[in-house]
Amino acid sequence: MTTSMAEMFQLVAGNIWLYGGSFLLVLSILVFIHEFGHYYIARLCGVRVEVFSIGFGREIWGFNDKHGTRWKFSLIPLGGYVKMFGDSDPASAGHSDKVKGEGGEAPRAMTEAERKEAFFAKSVGKRAAIVFAGPAINYLFAIVLLAGLFMFHGQDVTPAESSAVIAGSAADKAGFKPHDVILTIDGQPIDRFDELRRSVMVKLDTPMEFTVNRAGEVITLTATPERMETEDRHGFKSTRGMLGVISPGDGLAIDNIVAVNGQRTETPEAIRTALLANMGKTFTIMLDRGAKEEGMVVQPLLEQNQDLKNPESEGYNVLVVAQGAPQKTIRHNPIGAVGAAVAETWSVTTSTLEAIGQMFTGTRSATELGGIIRIGALAGDMAQVGILALISFTALLSINLGLINLFPIPMLDGGHLAFYAVEAVKGGPISEQFQEYAFRFGLAILVGIMLFANLNDIVQLVL
Missing domain, CATH: 2.30.42.10 (PDZ domain)
Structure with missing residues (x-):
């Protein structure tokens, strides 16, 4: 074990609740905000939401609301999902117009009333709005956080x-x-x-x-x-x-x-x-x-x-x-705070896109791509600095979460939006078989990126 990794292990071990707790708190809040965007617009569009989960895997705790949605916390707290009525899986990679029979009965066809509540039966515009709402609310949340900081604490300004x-x-x-x-x-x-x-x-x-x-x-x-x-x-x-x-x-x-x-x-x-x-x-x-x-x-x-x-x-x-x-330190009025927050959000977005573009062109090394370990370390560091630093970090992470989800990769929101754009142009949906292959390909890409990013973290700590 190298000095860097040993030092980090000792640091994290001595502050396990600070580092682990800060990371899970920030991630859970952002996942909830993202999925709530999908949920809220789905409800406005008349879609029944079957499951709202923070985390993946086995359910730890949950409850049913009056609309029939199962709200739950799951075992693996590294993401979340909402499952729409009529979808065959949480990623909306396929759908079925069959409903599970009660008491062991065979699946039956949806009634007309049930079909009206199914995600797949909505217009392409409504489906796009539901999907876009996740990244959009991440951006909105970041703007609200930054605007609040700029109003109540003030924006620290160092002259150029x-x-x-x-x-x-x-x-x-x-x-x-x-x-x-x-x-x-x-x-x-x-x-x-x-x-x-x-x-x-x-x-x-x-x-x-x-x-x-x-x-x-x-x-x-x-x-x-x-x-x-x-x-x-x-x-x-x-x-x-x-x-x-x-x-x-x-x-x-x-x-x-x-x-x-x-x-x-x-x-x-x-x-x-x-x-x-x-x-x-x-x-x-x-x-x-x-x-x-x-x-x-x-x-x-x-x-x-x-x-x-x-x-x-x-x-x-x-x-x-x-x-x-x-x-x-400049304390903005509400309008000025929102304007400054929007400008900061735009600046972070364009800088992030430029850095990612440099990784594709080879100008910047892809080894700078960080994973869960690096994000957790940053969250713990910000928590040690103070609540204001942690709020700023949460806003930054929310911007990046919204931006990444807009990338046109199948399985991500941006991939769904790309399919809906094609559907709107051609006047009909892309075949489910093609979508299934695309989503499998997208899943492979995402798993590969996650493995590569987390391997980067480990390698840089070990070497």
Whole structure:
């Protein structure tokens, strides 16, 4: 067992209720929301729902409601389903117009009244609406969660400012300077550093055009983010694009600065003296990052660094490189919160699609595809950070669940919608035999992806 896997095992074992409980709670909520979307629209369309299950396999606990639906929790809590009346299985891969006889009697034909409650007998538009409701409500749920955060807690906003530039980075080569304010990326306006980070991290080997405000002058810069492989504390690896600009933050620790303008110094006092002598100028510092030293181009301002002169101040050991407030929290009104939540949801969706597309083209390694272990580790980490982080993670996962279910793969909602689109065009349903083969193929694809993703998790922990 490698150090990473041993450390993760000890971490999870010591926090089993936190990691396991957080994962199952988040997953169960999202599965319920997704399946409830199917259920609710099915009921509106007059379809009888026979089973609403959280989990698969043997039933643990359940009850029947007045509409004849069996609500239950099942043994394997890694998904869920609703089974519509008339469907031969929960995936709606086939149907039957026969009804089980009572008391051991042979199956009988549906009555006209029963047929009106069957999913397969509804119009293609109603069936499409029922299927689409699952992914749609995942998106709606994410927007509601984010809007609630933005209203009651506020949206943390870090300005899209290059407070410092890493020496030799893509940004440095492209001509970025300290205090450049990024206005647009590839023609799209941005306001927050998070938008810059998200745009850059999914760009691999792709030139990007930046419009920046430099002391009142608007200029255009072109940079190609560099590939950087990162590894989290659990050992999971991912590749991201790195521009090399530093966001406005709390500052740089004086103890980590080992040189100013190429001149190495021995004491923190000498570092402070050298820094104060260069305030307002553009110069370089060298930071000790442990495994390596990293150069950085900075232009700190004296008014932001008065604490360097006062040994009693909290900022005595910190170099502030930002020109203004590093971050502010904006509490939106309801309309503004919804707008910000929709924008965030759209940004996550487009970034995810771009990253998945890169896996297909080979630009990004498919080994970054994570499974249950990685999701569980992230859920536990977010729970440790706090409830706000866990809510944000739940919203992110809800977006991804909705998006993945829209992929046109048989067995997924998107596969059903593709069949319904063909049916609408040709004026009749696709043959059940073809659908059966397609669903078997789709099941094989999904099982293969799940095995591959979870094997990725195990391999990255072991190696």
